[in-house]
Amino acid sequence: MKNITMEETRSLIIAEISDVITSAQKVHLDQLRMQDVAVKALSDQLYEKLAPEKTGINELVFPTVQELIDRAKLRQRRKRTRMLAIVTVSMAACLLAAVFIIRNIYYHEEKRFCFTVSGKVIPLEGSLSMTIENGMIKTNDNHIIYRYDENGSPTIAALNVPPGKKFDLILQDKSVVELNPESRLLFSLGKEEGSTRNFKLEKGEVYVIATPNEKRPLVFDAVDLTTTVLGTEFNVKRYETEGATISLVEGRLSVTNGTESCQLKSGEEIISAGFHVRKFDVDEVAGWRRGLIRFDSATPEDIKRAVKKFYDKDLVIDKNIPESHTMFNLDLNESLHTNMESYSEVAGLSYDSINCTLNLK
Template sequence: MSDQQLYDPFHISSLLARRLYGTLTVAEEAELEVWLNKSTDNREILEKLLSESIRKEEMEHLNEFDEEAALKNVWARIGRPESPGRSTLRSYMIKMATAAAVVIMLSVGFWIFKVKSPVKRLSYKVEKTEISPGANKAMLILSNGTKIDLQAAKSGNIAYQGGAVVNKQAEGKIDYRGAAQPGTTDAFNTLAVPKGGQYELTLPDGTRVWLNAASSLTYPVAFTGKERVVTLNGEAYFEVAKNPGKPFLVDVGGKQTVEVLGTHFDIKAYNDDPDIRTTLLEGSVKINAKNSHTIIKPGQMAVNNLKTPLIVRNADLDEVMGWKNGLFVFNDERIEDVLRAVARWYDVEVEYQADVSQKKLRGVVSKYKSIRELLDNIAITSGIHYKIEGRRVILIN
C-alpha cells in the first residue's frame, strides 16, 4: 500500500466495507492490515464495526425506521464528528471513512429508505438465473491495436512501449513506469471497462483515475506537450497530479472539456444519461461547454444538458462518490436513473412493462450484494413487481 493510499479515506472506507462483507482479496486484506497496524485508533474503528449490529425486530419494521436518528447514532458510535473549518474534501473523506458503518450497522447491507407511505411486501416472479455483481475487469488497448485482458493478465509488467512499461500492480490496478522515448509521444492507449466492471489506472504523469462500469479513457503513453489531454466516455473519478506548467484537460466526447492543474473531481458522461455532470471535491476546475463555460468550487456540480447554459448547484457528495466506495447511494432518484446504474454494474438489460415515471428511491446498499436483494428492496419500496429472464430485468405492475 502506497503512502497516498494509506491515508486516503476513500480507499480505506472501501477496504473496511469489503472486509465486513467478506469480499476482500488476499492483497487487499494485507493492505488493510498495514493501515490497522498504524494505530490503535484504526483497529478500534474496525472492532466497533464488527461488534455493532442491528436488532432483528428493527429489520422487520421498515416503516418505523428512523433513518436520521440511526445515522446520528452511527456517528456517535464511531466518534468522528465533523468539526468546523475543514475543507470540503477533508470533511467528506472523514464522513466516508465511516460509510462502511452506515451500511453494515443499518441492516447489514439492507436498503435504507425514508418511506413516505406504508411499506408493503409484494409478490414477484424470479427465474433461477444468477447475476453476479461487477468486478475489477477491463481491456487495455495499446496504440498498435493489441488488446490485453486485465482480469486474466498476471501481476507484473504486461506491456513495453518505447521505454515506458505498463505494470499490473494487483487485481484492479495498472500504472506506467519509466519514460517513453521520442517517437512514441503520439502513441495513445485506451482503458475500456465493460458493463459489470471497474478499474483503477495511474497515468504516466502520476494522475490516478478510477473508471466506472461501461466507461473508457484514452490517453497518451507520455505527456510531452503544453497540456495533458485525455478523452473520457462514461464516468471516472480523477486525482490529478499537480503540474502548474502543464494543465490537465479531460475531453468529454467532444461535448465539453474540463481543465485543471491539480484537483479531485468526478465526471459522469454516459451517452444514455440526459446530461453530463462534473462534481468537484478539491481544488478548482474550469468547464467549457459549447454554449457556456464556468468555474466551480469544491462541493459544487456543473450540469451540462447540451442545450442550455451550464447549471451549477450544490452536490450530494455521498451520492456522487458512492460508486467508487463500493456503494449504491440514491437520494430521491428517479427509478429509471437508479436502474441505469444497476444495469451497468450487473451487466443486465432493463425492460419497463410498468409506469415508473413517478417513482423515486432513497437508499444505500453495497454494490457487492446480490442483484436480487437490491431488486427486492426496490420492489418493497416502489410497489413495482419484477421478474428476471436470463440477463433481462423486467418491471411489471
C-alpha cells in the same frame, strides 16, 4: 509482392492510416482487400478504431450474394458440374472461415474490457488497475502489457470498461483516474506538445484525484466541457442523453465549453446544457466509488439501467407495473438478489430471482 501474413497485413493497413505507406504497398493492399473478405473486415475495423474520420475512403464494392449466385449459374453452362462444385464449396468454406474469425476476434468493442494502443487490443480481464511508469504500462499484478518511448511521438491509447466492471488508471506522478462501468477514456502516451497530459472522456464517468503538478497539468476533455487540472479532486460524467457534467470535490477548477469559461469552487458542478453552475451532493455524485448508488426518485426503468450497468444483468420489468418513483440506495457491495429484494419491498413489487424479473405483487 510475396504473400504476407495477416499480422503483416495489419501493419500495412496501419501504415496506410498513418500516411506512410508506399505506392507499391498501397496497390498490393488494395488487391488484398478486393480478394480476401477477412482482410476487408480487418481494414474496416482498424479504420473505425484508429481513424473514424477516414472511414469509407478505402471502401470497395463487393458483389451481392445474388450476383455471386448468378455468376455461378453462368459458369455452370461453361464448366463441368464437378469443377463448379469444387469452386462453390471452396468459396463457401473461405467465407465461413472468414466469418468465424471476424466473429470471434473482432466483436463489438463496447463489450470488451481492454486497453487499445497502436492497433493492438490488450484484454484486461482479471485486472483491477493499470500503472503508467517509466515507459511501461503494468497491470496490478505487475505484469507489463506495453512499452513505449517516453520521448517519442505521442500515441493515442484507449481504455474501455464494459458493464459490471470498474478500473483504475494510475499515472507516473501518482494521480489516479477511476473509471466507472460503461466508460471509454482516450489518453496520449509519449512526448506531447507543451507540458500538458491530455485525456478525453468519450462516454461514461470518471473520478480524478490529481497530484499537484504545475509542470505537467492534466487537461480533461468531456467533449462538451474541458478543464485544466493542477491538483484537485473532481468527477466527470458524460452520456449522450445527458451531456457532460464536471463536479468539483476539492480545490478549484477552470472549465470552458469553447466559448465561455468559469471557475468552480469546492461543492460546485457545471453542466454542459446552458453552461449552468450549481451545488451538488458529494455522496450522490461520487458514491459509486464506495459502491453506493443513491436514487432520490427512481423508476423501475432507472433500476433496470443501473442493474445492467453495475451487474451486467438484464432485468425484466412486468409491462403492467406503473411508472412509480421510489427513494432507494443500490448497494454494490451486496448481491443483485439482495438489492432487488430490498427494492421490490420498498416499491411494493415482487422479485423473481430465477428469471431476474420484477412483477406486481
